Amino acid sequence: MSSKWPENLGEAMIIKEKLLMGPGPSNCPPTVLKAAANPLLGHLHPDFCVIMDDVKAGIKHLFQTENELTIALCASGHAAMEATLVNVLEAGEKVVIARNGIWGDRAADIASRAGILVAMMNGNPGKSFSTEDIEEFLAKEKPKAFFITHGESSTGVLQNLKGIGSICRKYNCLFLVDSVAACGGVELKMDEWGIDVLYSGSQKVLSAPPGTAPISFSAQAREAIKNRKTAVQSYYLDVEILGRYWNVDNQPRFYHHTGAVTNIIALREALSFISSKTLEQSWKRHKNCQKKLHEGLKELGLELFVENEDDRLPCVTTIKVPGGVEWAKVTGLMMQNDTIEMAGGLGPTAGKCWRIGLMGYNCTEANVEKVLWSLKKALESVGYLSQIETF
Amino acid sequence: MSSKWPENLGEAMIIKEKLLMGPGPSNCPPTVLKAAANPLLGHLHPDFCVIMDDVKAGIKHLFQTENELTIALCASGHAAMEATLVNVLEAGEKVVIARNGIWGDRAADIASRAGILVAMMNGNPGKSFSTEDIEEFLAKEKPKAFFITHGESSTGVLQNLKGIGSICRKYNCLFLVDSVAACGGVELKMDEWGIDVLYSGSQKVLSAPPGTAPISFSAQAREAIKNRKTAVQSYYLDVEILGRYWNVDNQPRFYHHTGAVTNIIALREALSFISSKTLEQSWKRHKNCQKKLHEGLKELGLELFVENEDDRLPCVTTIKVPGGVEWAKVTGLMMQNDTIEMAGGLGPTAGKCWRIGLMGYNCTEANVEKVLWSLKKALESVGYLSQIETF
Numbered sequence: 001m002s003s004k005w006p007e008n009l010g011e012a013m014i015i016k017e018k019l020l021m022g023p024g025p026s027n028c029p030p031t032v033l034k035a036a037a038n039p040l041l042g043h044l045h046p047d048f049c050v051i052m053d054d055v056k057a058g059i060k061h062l063f064q065t066e067n068e069l070t071i072a073l074c075a076s077g078h079a080a081m082e083a084t085l086v087n088v089l090e091a092g093e094k095v096v097i098a099r100n101g102i103w104g105d106r107a108a109d110i111a112s113r114a115g116i117l118v119a120m121m122n123g124n125p126g127k128s129f130s131t132e133d134i135e136e137f138l139a140k141e142k143p144k145a146f147f148i149t150h151g152e153s154s155t156g157v158l159q160n161l162k163g164i165g166s167i168c169r170k171y172n173c174l175f176l177v178d179s180v181a182a183c184g185g186v187e188l189k190m191d192e193w194g195i196d197v198l199y200s201g202s203q204k205v206l207s208a209p210p211g212t213a214p215i216s217f218s219a220q221a222r223e224a225i226k227n228r229k230t231a232v233q234s235y236y237l238d239v240e241i242l243g244r245y246w247n248v249d250n251q252p253r254f255y256h257h258t259g260a261v262t263n264i265i266a267l268r269e270a271l272s273f274i275s276s277k278t279l280e281q282s283w284k285r286h287k288n289c290q291k292k293l294h295e296g297l298k299e300l301g302l303e304l305f306v307e308n309e310d311d312r313l314p315c316v317t318t319i320k321v322p323g324g325v326e327w328a329k330v331t332g333l334m335m336q337n338d339t340i341e342m343a344g345g346l347g348p349t350a351g352k353c354w355r356i357g358l359m360g361y362n363c364t365e366a367n368v369e370k371v372l373w374s375l376k377k378a379l380e381s382v383g384y385l386s387q388i389e390t391f
Numbered sequence: 392m393s394s395k396w397p398e399n400l401g402e403a404m405i406i407k408e409k410l411l412m413g414p415g416p417s418n419c420p421p422t423v424l425k426a427a428a429n430p431l432l433g434h435l436h437p438d439f440c441v442i443m444d445d446v447k448a449g450i451k452h453l454f455q456t457e458n459e460l461t462i463a464l465c466a467s468g469h470a471a472m473e474a475t476l477v478n479v480l481e482a483g484e485k486v487v488i489a490r491n492g493i494w495g496d497r498a499a500d501i502a503s504r505a506g507i508l509v510a511m512m513n514g515n516p517g518k519s520f521s522t523e524d525i526e527e528f529l530a531k532e533k534p535k536a537f538f539i540t541h542g543e544s545s546t547g548v549l550q551n552l553k554g555i556g557s558i559c560r561k562y563n564c565l566f567l568v569d570s571v572a573a574c575g576g577v578e579l580k581m582d583e584w585g586i587d588v589l590y591s592g593s594q595k596v597l598s599a600p601p602g603t604a605p606i607s608f609s610a611q612a613r614e615a616i617k618n619r620k621t622a623v624q625s626y627y628l629d630v631e632i633l634g635r636y637w638n639v640d641n642q643p644r645f646y647h648h649t650g651a652v653t654n655i656i657a658l659r660e661a662l663s664f665i666s667s668k669t670l671e672q673s674w675k676r677h678k679n680c681q682k683k684l685h686e687g688l689k690e691l692g693l694e695l696f697v698e699n700e701d702d703r704l705p706c707v708t709t710i711k712v713p714g715g716v717e718w719a720k721v722t723g724l725m726m727q728n729d730t731i732e733m734a735g736g737l738g739p740t741a742g743k744c745w746r747i748g749l750m751g752y753n754c755t756e757a758n759v760e761k762v763l764w765s766l767k768k769a770l771e772s773v774g775y776l777s778q779i780e781t782f
Binding site for chain 1: 393394395396399400411413415416418419424426428430431432433436444445449452466467497501503504592594600601622623625627629646647648649650651652653657659660666669
């Protein structure tokens with residue numbers, strides 16, 4: 001055992017700013033970064049409790065819900081997915097998971113580990129699900145819950161959620177939605193659309209540091225939790241006791257865990273940032289930037305992975321890598337020359353697509369122009385553009 | 392549904408610095424706060440991977456271990472407790488939990504939820520366990536694992552860990568240690584002492600923001616995980632796949648979750664801060680400040696909760712609230728007049744004790760003087776000191 005600390009720790013970290021135009025994390029506004037450097041507060045200090053209250057109220061508006069149990073987990077979106085499944089479902093109960101990308105796979109993995117029975121509703125990567133297909137599947141499977149991804153960041157697919165809530169009600173089934181990569185950038189109305197559990201992540205459209213995950217449970221979802229025969233398998237993710245830390249139902253605050261004070265302060269500032277415009281304005285800006293991006297990509301002769309225009313997620317665009325082009329070479333050049341991050345594919349799009357994110361603070365026309373400019377240069381460098389000009 | 396964001400979000404947060412002399416979070420050094428305000432990096436960006444490597448190396452030294460699977464969870468110490476139990480144990484297997492404060496209770500709660508059989512070894516709050524008693528209990532119960540708390544922050548008890556490792560080996564039992572409130576402030580040698588799973592928290596002696604939790608698994612612990620018959624119940628806390636994100640065993644990095652980039656950067660800076668002195672120097676400083684604090688408390692006529700001097704945890708001191716004094720009035724005055732946080736009791740000490748933390752950046756003689764000065768004034772205000780002077 002060495003008696004000395006590793007030498008590297010004595011060296012200063014020099015972190016150069018990058019323009020993060022991948023599927024998240026996205027950049028934080030300077031005010032949010034500054035907020036993260038605030039002095040620490042005790043995790044139950046009255047000043048911090050006010051900040052938690054502001055965060056709750058902000059998430060309620062963001063989600064368009066009046067659910068009492070609306071909080072932020074101190075963990076990533078993956079943990080929110082796990083919290084969703086393991087709270088409303090018990091071992092031996094059935095969930096239908098709509099799968100058209102990596103998030104359906106992850107949800108199935110998480111559910112299976114908890115002994116929840118998974119009926120996989122397989123779709124096509126690059127396509128959304130129709131309400132008719134969903135109804136047919138639920139009628140056949142009669143699950144306790146139905147899980148679907150609003151913004152499939154691995155494929156760039158936007159799922160239309162309108163109408164699914166009433167189908168779920170009809171079959172007495174809870175409606176669970178992952179909106180990590182869509183919430184804030186696309187229309188989303190939890191209560192109106194009959195969603196029972198909804199979660200997102202801090203580092204996407206909210207443009208806060210990663211590490212917290214907004215989540216909300218409807219009265220029906222809470223009823224299901226109340227009627228469980230077994231305890232929720234996880235203490236850390238047991239949302240009813242966690243809710244007590246967040247003063248849900250005006251219950252006295254309970255020391256459930258030490259909240260990630262810095263992250264919650266930064267999340268409060270990020271909610272403040274997004275609140276300078278209405279949700280409708282945010283949704284519209286994402287739509288407009290998407291349009292501009294897609295036009296620019298078309299001009300470069302590139303094809304989108306998602307065929308149907310209505311299925312295209314404004315927050316994450318998936319672009320087919322043209323034959324003969326090494327995808328990693330292009331993203332490498334963009335980072336190296338312009339410190340712009342564009343991502344490769346994930347799951348069904350791995351090795352086949354690039355992914356460009358337009359999220360929150362980063363979703364501006366100027367950034368669309370920057371990423372197109374950098375991509376064009378990189379494509380020229382690898383000889384792709386001269387090639388298509390020859391045709 | 393209101394069409395407007397909550398008005399509060401438009402108001403600026405003004406966070407006044409407080410001296411956090413409770414059992415954590417403790418204050419962060421200015422360099423650590425500044426590090427938290429760095430521009431974001433992608434969670435798999437090469438620059439961030441270097442930072443993750445530095446964090447791993449730093450934790451290895453802090454824990455005095457060469458275990459490959461040494462990482463930081465992006466969640467609190469509670470989640471690390473859960474990760475410890477649900478990875479090395481399966482439903483139906485037995486764990487002995489040494490309980491002399493709240494952490495034994497929490498560990499039992501977490502284990503029971505996972506179907507793990509709990510044999511509770513009940514001790515006395517305010518006292519540590521003897522190796523003889525532990526050996527007797529393990530011989531009788533023959534568990535798969537033994538869980539004990541190094542620094543019982545609810546009671547202020549330091550557990551001597553030397554000698555327990557060899558007892559655990561003798562009974563073929565894994566040795567699991569919670570050192571959230573002790574690690575860095577007290578001697579701790581994971582490998583030499585035969586500890587199989589060790590975890591801590593970022594917001595105690597490390598003086599980083601809360602939200603990450605260093606954790607390490609020995610080869611034996613990993614063998615137990617490898618031999619599981621069932622999958623680890625939690626995806627988020629499955630340390631073997633999480634280890635792949637951290638490049639453990641030089642495995643290609645796997646997108647397990649979006650790491651809390653900001654928190655990990657701050658943790659790297661906190662490790663840099665603590666690394667300016669040797670571990671021995673840190674342990675000694677905590678011991679010296681503890682001595683000074685205890686002498687000062689004695690001068691104020693106050694009694695410590697922990698009777699045996701060797702059982703007293705340097706990082707958290709528990710002080711009996713004298714009869715006739717309202718504990719919350721005293722802590723309230725200290726915060727109100729001097730913005731100094733001293734905590735009340737927790738679990739067995741709730742309503743009976745105050746708790747003063749001496750941790751990392753905050754563990755200085757000057758801070759000991761400040762907290763004693765503020766406490767003395769508050770005790771005078773509530774009439775306690777004039778009362779004892781009368782006797």
